[in-house]
Amino acid sequence: MSNENVMTRRGLFAKIGILLNGLVAAALAVPIGRFLLSSITRGRADGYLSWVSLGPVSQFPEGETRLATFRNPYVMPTDGKTADTACWVRRVDADRFQVFAVNCAHLGCPVRWFPQSGLFMCPCHGGAYYRDGARASGPPERGLFEYPYKVTNGAIVIQAGELPTPGSTAAADKRQPPCA
Amino acid sequence: MRLIKRVGEWFDLRLQLAEPIRDVAEHPVPRNTASWFYVFGSAALTVFCLQVVTGVLLALVYVPSAAEAWSSLQALNYQVTLGWFIRALHGWGSNFMVAIVLVHMVQVFLFGAYKFPRELTWIIGVFLLLMTLGMAFTGQVLRFDQDAYWGLGIGASIASRVPVVGPAIVKLMLGGPIIAGATLSRFFAVHVFVIPGLLIGFVALHVLMVVKLGINEWPMPGRVVRRATYLGEYHALTRRDGAPFVPYAIWKDLIFAACVLAAVAGCALVFGPFGPTGEPDPTIIQTVPKPDYFFLWLYALLSLLPPALETPALLIGPVIAIGALILLPFLSGEGEKSWRRRPIAVLTVLLIAVTLGTFTRLAQYTPWSPKMSAWSGEPVPQQFLHGATALERQGALVFQAKQCRNCHSLGEKGGQRGPALDGVAVRLTQDQLIRQVIQGGGNMPAYGKNLSPAETTALVAFLRTLHPAGQAPARDASRDIVLSEPGPPDATATR
Numbered sequence: 001m002s003n004e005n006v007m008t009r010r011g012l013f014a015k016i017g018i019l020l021n022g023l024v025a026a027a028l029a030v031p032i033g034r035f036l037l038s039s040i041t042r043g044r045a046d047g048y049l050s051w052v053s054l055g056p057v058s059q060f061p062e063g064e065t066r067l068a069t070f071r072n073p074y075v076m077p078t079d080g081k082t083a084d085t086a087c088w089v090r091r092v093d094a095d096r097f098q099v100f101a102v103n104c105a106h107l108g109c110p111v112r113w114f115p116q117s118g119l120f121m122c123p124c125h126g127g128a129y130y131r132d133g134a135r136a137s138g139p140p141e142r143g144l145f146e147y148p149y150k151v152t153n154g155a156i157v158i159q160a161g162e163l164p165t166p167g168s169t170a171a172a173d174k175r176q177p178p179c180a
Numbered sequence: 181m182r183l184i185k186r187v188g189e190w191f192d193l194r195l196q197l198a199e200p201i202r203d204v205a206e207h208p209v210p211r212n213t214a215s216w217f218y219v220f221g222s223a224a225l226t227v228f229c230l231q232v233v234t235g236v237l238l239a240l241v242y243v244p245s246a247a248e249a250w251s252s253l254q255a256l257n258y259q260v261t262l263g264w265f266i267r268a269l270h271g272w273g274s275n276f277m278v279a280i281v282l283v284h285m286v287q288v289f290l291f292g293a294y295k296f297p298r299e300l301t302w303i304i305g306v307f308l309l310l311m312t313l314g315m316a317f318t319g320q321v322l323r324f325d326q327d328a329y330w331g332l333g334i335g336a337s338i339a340s341r342v343p344v345v346g347p348a349i350v351k352l353m354l355g356g357p358i359i360a361g362a363t364l365s366r367f368f369a370v371h372v373f374v375i376p377g378l379l380i381g382f383v384a385l386h387v388l389m390v391v392k393l394g395i396n397e398w399p400m401p402g403r404v405v406r407r408a409t410y411l412g413e414y415h416a417l418t419r420r421d422g423a424p425f426v427p428y429a430i431w432k433d434l435i436f437a438a439c440v441l442a443a444v445a446g447c448a449l450v451f452g453p454f455g456p457t458g459e460p461d462p463t464i465i466q467t468v469p470k471p472d473y474f475f476l477w478l479y480a481l482l483s484l485l486p487p488a489l490e491t492p493a494l495l496i497g498p499v500i501a502i503g504a505l506i507l508l509p510f511l512s513g514e515g516e517k518s519w520r521r522r523p524i525a526v527l528t529v530l531l532i533a534v535t536l537g538t539f540t541r542l543a544q545y546t547p548w549s550p551k552m553s554a555w556s557g558e559p560v561p562q563q564f565l566h567g568a569t570a571l572e573r574q575g576a577l578v579f580q581a582k583q584c585r586n587c588h589s590l591g592e593k594g595g596q597r598g599p600a601l602d603g604v605a606v607r608l609t610q611d612q613l614i615r616q617v618i619q620g621g622g623n624m625p626a627y628g629k630n631l632s633p634a635e636t637t638a639l640v641a642f643l644r645t646l647h648p649a650g651q652a653p654a655r656d657a658s659r660d661i662v663l664s665e666p667g668p669p670d671a672t673a674t675r
Contacts, residue, residue, distance in 0.1 A: 039354070074357055083360055105503050112466070137623045139487050167342070
């Protein structure tokens with residue numbers, strides 16, 4: 001009572017106890033944090049992206065746009081059908097392609113191709129795109145997302161693996177002019 | 181009887197709960213708060229209890245795996261005895277809970293109950309509202325169907341717009357690079373463990389504070405809240421005009437809670453469970469995803485905001501809205517409680533209600549979305565083709581085949597994305613029609629690359645016939661003057 005600054009033996013032990021718990025908590029926080037953030041850290045340096053085949057180029061007639069599907073390269077055993085992904089393949093001419101994500105560049109709903117009017121239309125908020133993926137009208141601020149592609153051994157192969165979203169690296173391809 | 185008393189005493193000696201429970205039950209409340217306006221908080225708590233019970237029951241069968249969730253919901257609907265009813269109770273309970281929490285909040289706001297000393301009760305209430313909405317959204321995800329799948333895509337697209345850390349938030353939210361197994365598992369954990377755990381804790385605090393601080397007295401115009409005097413006034417009021425909560429006020433809570441439970445059960449019985457809609461297979465793109473009722477206003481807002489405003493509104497709007505709700509008791513912690521003396525408060529509630537109601541109504545028929553099947557499903561009404569020339573009829577065919585109908589209605593059938601074209605010839609001259617079709621503009625795509633000159637001619641010839649019987653089509657006045665002049669003006673004479 002006379003001197004509150006005096007450290008008693010039990011007081012010291014209590015403080016050591018708190019310190020010890022703090023140390024153990026800090027040590028455990030590292031693996032817990034790494035576990036929680038693993039879905040982010042794994043994707044660093046394009047860890048999720050791979051080249052996937054969409055099948056032989058002969059499936060895609062010149063001048064037409066067709067729906068193709070592929071299995072996402074990064075899968076978990078519980079994914080079921082959700083790891084199957086669709087994309088729109090436009091064959092411009094013999095060796096030029098455009099592979100669009102089905103996800104609208106506005107908020108990700110699946111756009112549908114209408115060959116008669118040459119437009120992709122989104123069922124959610126009314127976005128529309130021209131045949132080359134450029135924005136035609138509606139709320140999207142940019143054109144459709146495009147997958148990088150190459151033709152290997154007569155098959156069209158795209159680089160995919162991440163959900164394309166307006167802010168993702170997969171979407172950081174060229175911004176298209178508002179009018180084509 | 182004596183045995184029951186002895187058993188009770190045996191437990192109470194160890195639990196020591198009888199005294200505090202009696203205190204809570206008999207704490208005095210102002211007589212005029214025993215009102216039908218004061219029943220919404222307890223009703224929300226009752227529905228929450230129903231949600232916990234039905235949620236546990238559903239978890240007995242539901243499989244939180246992207247590969248099997250949808251089929252386990254089918255099993256609940258069609259295979260497990262009364263599984264459909266438990267699903268319906270949980271789904272309708274969710275809608276009722278959001279509705280009652282909102283009504284409770286409006287009542288508390290209009291009765292000035294958030295003012296001193298109940299500021300923290302209000303703030304915890306704001307968190308409870310956010311958690312209730314969080315439960316509604318995550319619950320919609322667990323109903324793992326096409327709406328859930330694409331709804332997650334919308335959530336991810338919104339999250340990705342956060343500057344710098346957006347893509348990381350998306351991966352954290354999805355548990356991986358795409359919407360898949362890990363996504364459903366983590367939404368299950370959030371819906372079943374994280375938010376309910378927080379909810380139970382916060383509800384306990386919320387109720388504890390209501391008991392400790394006393395229920396808000398009936399607001400009287402002119403009875404002004406002042407920090408220095410309020411507590412004394414309130415205690416004087418409960419001493420002078422108080423009655424024990426049980427049974428004086430609680431009977432109305434009990435009757436209303438029973439009515440709400442009966443209403444949930446009635447809706448569940450009559451309308452059945454929600455969905456699931458189609459299987460969550462991302463390769464099935466013939467789908468029109470839509471959020472649940474309480475997020476429809478947001479769906480409408482996302483369609484109607486100008487594109488450039490959208491990201492700021494999505495990222496800053498919630499911060500402002502939640503911030504305003506939290507700051508409210510600090511900005512007006514004193515003063516009048518009665519809605520009769522707070523016109524701005526009443527107008528604010530009305531404005532928000534009308535706005536949300538309008539957006540919700542709009543989202544039910546989505547005038548902004550092209551009607552994907554109108555071009556092949558809705559024939560051109562006969563009256564528009566009566567007496568039409570061959571060219572005009574060909575134009576009507578072009579009109580349908582090029583999917584103009586998906587966005588433009590004729591005879592009130594078709595899309596509402598663009599204006600109805602029943603009387604378009606009165607509004608636009610021939611030249612303006614040609615320009616609009618070829619170049620687009622005003623939110624219409626340009627069709628120049630998709631129409632041959634012959635198709636354009638036919639289409640515009642058809643559009644020129646779309647005017648009411650008594651009104652002539654629009655024409656360019658200068659055209660008549662130019663055509664009536666004998667020859668081109670002498671270019672040199674005007675110099």
